[in-house]
Amino acid sequence: MANADSTPVLELTGIGKEFGAIRALHDVDLQVLPGEVVGLMGDNGAGKSTLVKIIAGNFRPSHGDIRFAGNPVHFSRPVDARAVGIEVVYQDLALSDNLTAAANVFLGRELKRKFGPIALLDHKAMAARALELFGELRSETRPDDLVKQMSGGQRQAVAIARTRLSNARLVMMDEPTAAISVRQVEQVLGLIHRLKEQGVAVMLISHRMPDVFAVCDRVVVMRRGEKRADKPIHQTSPEEVTALITGAKEAA
Amino acid sequence: MAMPMESPITFSNVGQIKWWQRGIFASQTGYVLLALALLLVIMHFASPYFFTEGNMQNVAKNFSFIAIATLGVTFVIITGGIDLSVGSMMCFSAMITSMVMTELSAPGSPAGALFVHMAADGKTVVANVPGLILLVSILAGLGVALIAGLVNGFCIAVLGLSPFVTTLGMLSIVRGLGYVVSNGRGSFPGGPDADYFYAATSGDVLGVPVPFIYLVILALTMAVVLHHTSFGRHVFALGGNEKAAELTGIPVVRVKIEVYVICALAAGLQGIIISGWLGSAPANMATSYELNVIAAAVIGGANLAGGIGGPLGAIVGCVLLEVIRNGLVLAQVSSYWQQTLVGVIIILAVLVDRIRSRMT
Numbered sequence: 001m002a003n004a005d006s007t008p009v010l011e012l013t014g015i016g017k018e019f020g021a022i023r024a025l026h027d028v029d030l031q032v033l034p035g036e037v038v039g040l041m042g043d044n045g046a047g048k049s050t051l052v053k054i055i056a057g058n059f060r061p062s063h064g065d066i067r068f069a070g071n072p073v074h075f076s077r078p079v080d081a082r083a084v085g086i087e088v089v090y091q092d093l094a095l096s097d098n099l100t101a102a103a104n105v106f107l108g109r110e111l112k113r114k115f116g117p118i119a120l121l122d123h124k125a126m127a128a129r130a131l132e133l134f135g136e137l138r139s140e141t142r143p144d145d146l147v148k149q150m151s152g153g154q155r156q157a158v159a160i161a162r163t164r165l166s167n168a169r170l171v172m173m174d175e176p177t178a179a180i181s182v183r184q185v186e187q188v189l190g191l192i193h194r195l196k197e198q199g200v201a202v203m204l205i206s207h208r209m210p211d212v213f214a215v216c217d218r219v220v221v222m223r224r225g226e227k228r229a230d231k232p233i234h235q236t237s238p239e240e241v242t243a244l245i246t247g248a249k250e251a252a
Numbered sequence: 253m254a255m256p257m258e259s260p261i262t263f264s265n266v267g268q269i270k271w272w273q274r275g276i277f278a279s280q281t282g283y284v285l286l287a288l289a290l291l292l293v294i295m296h297f298a299s300p301y302f303f304t305e306g307n308m309q310n311v312a313k314n315f316s317f318i319a320i321a322t323l324g325v326t327f328v329i330i331t332g333g334i335d336l337s338v339g340s341m342m343c344f345s346a347m348i349t350s351m352v353m354t355e356l357s358a359p360g361s362p363a364g365a366l367f368v369h370m371a372a373d374g375k376t377v378v379a380n381v382p383g384l385i386l387l388v389s390i391l392a393g394l395g396v397a398l399i400a401g402l403v404n405g406f407c408i409a410v411l412g413l414s415p416f417v418t419t420l421g422m423l424s425i426v427r428g429l430g431y432v433v434s435n436g437r438g439s440f441p442g443g444p445d446a447d448y449f450y451a452a453t454s455g456d457v458l459g460v461p462v463p464f465i466y467l468v469i470l471a472l473t474m475a476v477v478l479h480h481t482s483f484g485r486h487v488f489a490l491g492g493n494e495k496a497a498e499l500t501g502i503p504v505v506r507v508k509i510e511v512y513v514i515c516a517l518a519a520g521l522q523g524i525i526i527s528g529w530l531g532s533a534p535a536n537m538a539t540s541y542e543l544n545v546i547a548a549a550v551i552g553g554a555n556l557a558g559g560i561g562g563p564l565g566a567i568v569g570c571v572l573l574e575v576i577r578n579g580l581v582l583a584q585v586s587s588y589w590q591q592t593l594v595g596v597i598i599i600l601a602v603l604v605d606r607i608r609s610r611m612t
Binding site: 094095096098099107109119 | 476479480481482485486488489491492493495496497499500501502559560
């Protein structure tokens with residue numbers, strides 16, 4: 001359980017977003033504490049992805065404020081969000097199949113060694129660091145293997161290792177357990193526990209009720225662009241969450 | 253390859269991929285290289301002339317004439333793009349180079365006055381450093397290639413046009429401009445620096461043709477750039493998964509523009525070298541060479557879907573094409589068969605790779 005008196009790593013107040021005449025999000029307040037795993041649930045079109053994209057810096061909110069670790073932040077590009085310590089693991093994982101695991105982990109922030117005016121890649125250092133990260137995540141993944149040849153769980157580990165590189169303080173995972181095998185789901189949930197152990201806050205966006213109930217401390221339910229519920233996981237049930245998602249129950 | 257460091261992980265479920273199942277051994281380039289070696293052996297027994305010094309020099313020179321452009325187009329193909337304008341680009345750069353050289357070497361012209369003057373006995377004399385005219389004219393030729401490459405890159409990366417359509421348009425634009433500036437007559441490198449020009453493009457050093465030396469230097473540079481710099485890494489990432497490249501913060505637009513510029517410059521340089529060998533830059537020079545260049549890249553293992561390719565493959569593809577051409581001539585087979593055979597080889601090379609990747 002997260003420490004109650006620590007500053008929230010992420011604090012949203014009154015976040016709203018309009019696309020022309022369409023109101024995608026309305027007055028969303030949300031706090032995420034360090035080391036907390038928050039499940040974000042909702043049906044298609046409930047505003048989950050819009051919310052995630054605002055936090056990740058893909059969209060700017062039409063209304064409201066974002067505070068990160070107590071400081072107000074304004075993101076105009078995803079790079080800005082990454083700079084303060086927000087990482088996103090995308091649903092399709094955003095991996096290049098033709099590159100090795102280590103190359104994917106370091107994509108866009110390669111380690112280099114200077115030889116006079118030329119900077120060459122430092123393959124050894126990258127492989128060593130990637131191996132270390134896979135070790136932390138307890139995933140049997142070789143840094144020099146091509147991602148093409150990897151299992152779903154290994155690919156997930158590569159995508160998560162990427163977020164560990166920058167010592168991210170908030171990791172958002174978009175449907176990490178969709179379309180992978182039961183054993184691999186176990187691995188991914190294990191990876192989320194590893195992140196939590198290291199004090200990283202995790203936002204898990206998922207449709208899969210058992211996964212959310214297995215790893216999350218708190219569940220947030222969105223419907224029609226609004227936050228309908230925000231409850232500790234042990235005070236709710238899959239039935240109640242389902243009712244909130246479908247609208248059978250208006251709010252809790 | 254053994255893991256060089258102390259491994260913090262024990263691999264109980266994940267086996268190590270065997271050395272012969274990774275890297276070059278598991279690539280189309282590897283298979284085609286093997287086929288090439290086999291072909292060389294066959295040629296050796298089929299014709300006593302094949303491995304003579306003269307013929308080898310001839311082969312080395314001939315494949316160098318398309319190989320530099322193939323290196324350039326390989327960059328583009330790795331990112332998942334295509335450049336059809338290389339043939340026209342070769343012609344246009346060569347033409348501009350020889351026209352600028354002729355213009356600068358004419359004592360009467362306004363530009364020429366800076367570089368040459370007429371001596372008392374009516375001979376043209378270089379006014380300043382020897383070789384300066386050559387340098388300026390080659391830079392002019394590469395300059396137009398740079399501009400065409402920038403336009404290609406801008407249309408594809410910034411405006412989001414399809415590479416096929418953009419470069420098909422550029423093929424026509426550049427070829428057309430070539431006819432416009434030359435009025436359809438070719439141009440000839442001339443003036444006091446022409447001898448340097450021929451030496452730098454079609455001469456040889458200790459029996460090795462100069463174009464071949466350029467090719468080796470450029471190929472080695474390309475290997476380092478592709479595998480040991482972050483630019484090269486980004487080129488591969490772009491071809492593997494463009495969306496991922498964008499999400500991880502790779503400057504996708506810049507990398508794309510850069511590869512089209514590299515490709516155009518390589519084609520321009522190639523054209524200038526060819527014109528040195530031909531002794532002129534005719535307006536219909538290098539027509540449809542883009543097809544040979546792309547064919548060579550694909551035979552050598554560059555994947556048109558992106559993400560795979562390299563300098564070794566590009567060269568192997570070019571050598572294979574040239575050895576077949578050369579072999580057919582030595583075997584006194586009608587050279588009209590060459591094109592047919594090249595087509596068969598393109599399909600075979602890709603087919604073998606497909607079968608291999610199905611098996612593993």
